[in-house]
Amino acid sequence: SQQGEEDPQALSIQEGENATMNCSYKTSINNLQWYRQNSGRGLVHLILIRSNEREKHSGRLRVTLDTSKKSSSLLITASRAADTASYFCATDPYGNNRLAFGKGNQVVVIP
Amino acid sequence: SQTIHQWPATLVQPVGSPLSLECTVEGTSNPNLYWYRQAAGRGLQLLFYSVGIGQISSEVPQNLSASRPQDRQFILSSKKLLLSDSGFYLCAWSVLPDQPQHFGDGTRLSIL
Numbered sequence: 001s002q003q004g005e006e007d008p009q010a011l012s013i014q015e016g017e018n019a020t021m022n023c024s025y026k027t028s029i030n031n032l033q034w035y036r037q038n039s040g041r042g043l044v045h046l047i048l049i050r051s052n053e054r055e056k057h058s059g060r061l062r063v064t065l066d067t068s069k070k071s072s073s074l075l076i077t078a079s080r081a082a083d084t085a086s087y088f089c090a091t092d093p094y095g096n097n098r099l100a101f102g103k104g105n106q107v108v109v110i111p
Numbered sequence: 112s113q114t115i116h117q118w119p120a121t122l123v124q125p126v127g128s129p130l131s132l133e134c135t136v137e138g139t140s141n142p143n144l145y146w147y148r149q150a151a152g153r154g155l156q157l158l159f160y161s162v163g164i165g166q167i168s169s170e171v172p173q174n175l176s177a178s179r180p181q182d183r184q185f186i187l188s189s190k191k192l193l194l195s196d197s198g199f200y201l202c203a204w205s206v207l208p209d210q211p212q213h214f215g216d217g218t219r220l221s222i223l
Contacts, residue, residue, distance in 0.1 A: 031209055042117075042201055042214035043155070050209070088154060095208050097143060098170075101154040 012108045019076040021105040023089035024069075030095035032065055032072050037086045037104070046074070046087075081111045113138035117202050117215035125223050130175075130189040132218050134202030137183065142204040144185040145212065146177055149199040161185060197222045 013019050023032070031050045035043040047063045049056045049072065056063045062075040076083055086106050090099040114137045124130060136142050143162050147155040157170045159177035167177050174193050178186045185202060199219050203212040 033211060035214075040217075040219070042216045043203075043212075045211035045213065048209075048211055090155075092209070097205050097208050097210070097212065098157060098160060099155075099212065100157075101147075103152075103154040 009103070010106045010108075012110065013079055015079060015081055015109055015111050017079055019079050019083070019107050019109075021074045021087055021089075021107070023072045023074070023102055025072075025089075025091045025100075026070065027093055029067070029091045029093050031092045032063075033090045033092065033099065034061075034063060034072075034074050035088045035090060035101075037088065039085075043088065076107075079107075079109045081109050083107060084109045113204075113213065115202065115204055115213060115215040117200075117218055119218060120216065121219045121221075123221045123223060124192050126194055127191050130187070130192050130196070130220070132187040132200055132202075132220075134185040134187075134215055135183055136185075136204045139183070139204070139206055141182060142206055144179060145203040145205075146185065146187050147201040147203065149201060149217075151198075155201065159187070192222050194222050196220065 029051055031048055033048045034046040036046055037043045047056055047058050049063050049065045060077045065072045086104040088101050088104045090101045092099055117134050145160045146158040148158055149155050159169055161167050161179045164179055175189050199217050201217045202215045205212045
């Protein structure tokens with residue numbers, strides 16, 4: 001089955017800096033989603049971007065999608081300590097919401 | 112508003128014992144329901160999903176089974192747990208295709 005793969009795996013930044021994470025996938029997709037997971041908790045949905053979209057914003061989050069390169073990026077601007085979490089991308093190849101998740105990026109924001 | 116409940120939050124079980132994890136959703140009808148497992152430091156693996164009462168699809172062969180006895184209830188079970196069943200189990204729901212999934216807070220399962 002298809003797997004999203006985030007890069008880099010771990011990121012440590014100072015509060016106020018921007019954090020960028022990348023995700024690549026192998027087959028065509030219907031949409032790609034980004035989720036956040038705080039330690040020991042469930043996942044929280046951040047942004048869904050459809051295959052016919054190239055960029056999407058939500059507050060301090062910016063997601064891009066390049067279907068020709070089969071890749072996506074998540075940018076968190078002006079990071080805060082509360083942004084410390086693991087971030088996962090997930091692809092939906094068939095539009096039936098059977099998601100394939102990547103291994104996740106751990107982001108640590110230092111106050 | 113919609114909510115999802117998973118219990119228990121933590122469970123320690125001996126090898127060979129049975130398992131029953133429950134997930135319920137409130138505030139929505141006929142949701143798609145999902146069971147995932149997350150190994151330490153890894154992504155999520157889809158175990159089962161259900162589009163309706165009694166309809167279960169398994170994604171990977173394993174020692175686990177799932178049931179959906181009611182519209183908003185999803186149960187993960189095992190007759191005899193293995194050490195490899197340890198992990199963080201997450202339940203999720205969605206209403207429509209092409210829409211986000213909403214996750215419960217998970218069950219941390221440790222097998223001794």
